[in-house]
Amino acid sequence: MTTIAFQDLRDKLRDFSMARDWDQFHTPKNLATALAVEAAELLEHFQWLRDEESRSLQPETREAVSLEAADVLLYLIRFADKLDLDLIALAHRKIEINSARYPVALARGNAKKYTDL
Amino acid sequence: MTTIAFQDLRDKLRDFSMARDWDQFHTPKNLATALAVEAAELLEHFQWLRDEESRSLQPETREAVSLEAADVLLYLIRFADKLDLDLIALAHRKIEINSARYPVALARGNAKKYTDL
Amino acid sequence: MTTIAFQDLRDKLRDFSMARDWDQFHTPKNLATALAVEAAELLEHFQWLRDEESRSLQPETREAVSLEAADVLLYLIRFADKLDLDLIALAHRKIEINSARYPVALARGNAKKYTDL
Amino acid sequence: MTTIAFQDLRDKLRDFSMARDWDQFHTPKNLATALAVEAAELLEHFQWLRDEESRSLQPETREAVSLEAADVLLYLIRFADKLDLDLIALAHRKIEINSARYPVALARGNAKKYTDL
Numbered sequence: 001m002t003t004i005a006f007q008d009l010r011d012k013l014r015d016f017s018m019a020r021d022w023d024q025f026h027t028p029k030n031l032a033t034a035l036a037v038e039a040a041e042l043l044e045h046f047q048w049l050r051d052e053e054s055r056s057l058q059p060e061t062r063e064a065v066s067l068e069a070a071d072v073l074l075y076l077i078r079f080a081d082k083l084d085l086d087l088i089a090l091a092h093r094k095i096e097i098n099s100a101r102y103p104v105a106l107a108r109g110n111a112k113k114y115t116d117l
Numbered sequence: 118m119t120t121i122a123f124q125d126l127r128d129k130l131r132d133f134s135m136a137r138d139w140d141q142f143h144t145p146k147n148l149a150t151a152l153a154v155e156a157a158e159l160l161e162h163f164q165w166l167r168d169e170e171s172r173s174l175q176p177e178t179r180e181a182v183s184l185e186a187a188d189v190l191l192y193l194i195r196f197a198d199k200l201d202l203d204l205i206a207l208a209h210r211k212i213e214i215n216s217a218r219y220p221v222a223l224a225r226g227n228a229k230k231y232t233d234l
Numbered sequence: 235m236t237t238i239a240f241q242d243l244r245d246k247l248r249d250f251s252m253a254r255d256w257d258q259f260h261t262p263k264n265l266a267t268a269l270a271v272e273a274a275e276l277l278e279h280f281q282w283l284r285d286e287e288s289r290s291l292q293p294e295t296r297e298a299v300s301l302e303a304a305d306v307l308l309y310l311i312r313f314a315d316k317l318d319l320d321l322i323a324l325a326h327r328k329i330e331i332n333s334a335r336y337p338v339a340l341a342r343g344n345a346k347k348y349t350d351l
Numbered sequence: 352m353t354t355i356a357f358q359d360l361r362d363k364l365r366d367f368s369m370a371r372d373w374d375q376f377h378t379p380k381n382l383a384t385a386l387a388v389e390a391a392e393l394l395e396h397f398q399w400l401r402d403e404e405s406r407s408l409q410p411e412t413r414e415a416v417s418l419e420a421a422d423v424l425l426y427l428i429r430f431a432d433k434l435d436l437d438l439i440a441l442a443h444r445k446i447e448i449n450s451a452r453y454p455v456a457l458a459r460g461n462a463k464k465y466t467d468l
Binding site: 008 | 120121122123125126129130133136137138139141142144145146147149150152153155156157159160162163166168171172174179182183184186187188189190191193194196197199200202204205207208209210211212214215216219221224225226228
């Protein structure tokens with residue numbers, strides 16, 4: 001990982017897992033599953049909200065959503081650690097790919113997938 | 118955001134979206150949906166793999182998985198930006214919550230949910 | 235399964251899988267994963283739509299959505315077959331549970347979870 | 352819907368929703384979201400299980416899984432009702448598409464996606 005902030009979290013998660021003997025459960029497949037489950041738990045808080053309501057969450061919802069977002073990040077870091085992925089570098093690379101896929105002139109103001117542009 | 122690495126990505130995503138007039142689509146609800154969809158796309162690569170296979174991915178699968186993981190991070194950062202969440206601080210807070218929920222003596226070697234410990 | 239329509243689909247899926255020697259991949263865990271992945275693919279078509287747009291889909295979107303919905307049903311039937319679950323009976327039972335959890339007087343006009351009513 | 356069993360459930364869900372004035376929340380977009388969330392809740396029960404464990408669930412897990420599977424079916428029927436989709440007919444059509452995509456000779460014994468066969 002390229003950033004200190006990510007390294008700190010990665011190391012804390014390693015210690016956490018080792019102390020509990022959880023590495024046996026943390027296969028990349030299982031971590032990808034847990035990541036998808038956490039992302040769905042985050043989404044659950046929004047499922048019946050109108051778009052406007054989703055912009056100004058009630059305090060309890062905001063608190064719950066915040067901790068679900070943290071869960072997503074934690075499983076993502078753990079997943080990347082197990083596969084030795086550099087998430088920050090990959091994210092920059094993906095933005096470049098997206099810039100090429102979605103030229104401003106074609107993508108401006110519409111939400112079509114790049115395969116349909 | 119507390120880290121330079123995240124601020125960089127957040128700012129790039131802001132520019133990317135503004136140039137394409139996409140902020141109209143980026144409600145927290147829609148971003149939470151996109152995050153869950155990307156997490157499922159990541160998971161798709163693992164759905165038929167045995168645990169051992171998931172530890173040593175084929176090169177093309179590893180490349181695809183890497184870019185899906187980047188997508189998850191990018192939507193998570195964008196989501197957090199729209200709700201003004203500090204992901205790194207929240208992640209540290211969540212690890213502390215988990216430490217209390219999963220005491221080593223009870224959690225060691227099993228994968229039960231904290232509510233069942 | 236209690237209905238002929240479901241039995242037909244279940245039997246077709248059994249034949250399909252046996253002919254391809256796919257039962258080795260169809261563990262309940264993997265089928266639950268595939269089900270979640272298909273549900274996310276269905277959702278992907280809606281992620282940037284406004285609620286009104288989601289009510290009157292464009293023809294190509296409607297066609298794609300229809301086939302994703304079919305995938306969800308097929309994996310659900312296959313999953314239920316592997317665990318010997320009677321989906322129709324369970325669905326009726328769940329409606330009764332929900333009727334008790336969401337009394338009309340409390341639930342009318344709001345979308346709160348039963349634990350918050 | 353082509354089957355009595357589905358029509359019964361569809362009608363019960365219509366009554367349930369009307370009595371609670373919930374049609375306002377049941378846009379196709381929101382129902383697709385709820386479907387994905389329920390599928391993830393089903394998956395959550397399997398996330399740390401080994402394949403063998405997932406074949407013979409503990410009684411409490413089996414009960415929880417059964418009701419989550421019912422939730423998936425109920426939201427799928429509700430979603431199909433709102434878009435006027437005939438799930439059973441679509442499922443048969445999708446099996447035919449898959450038969451063409453996955454010829455026995457090519458697909459036998461491997462789990463590759465049809466685009467990679």
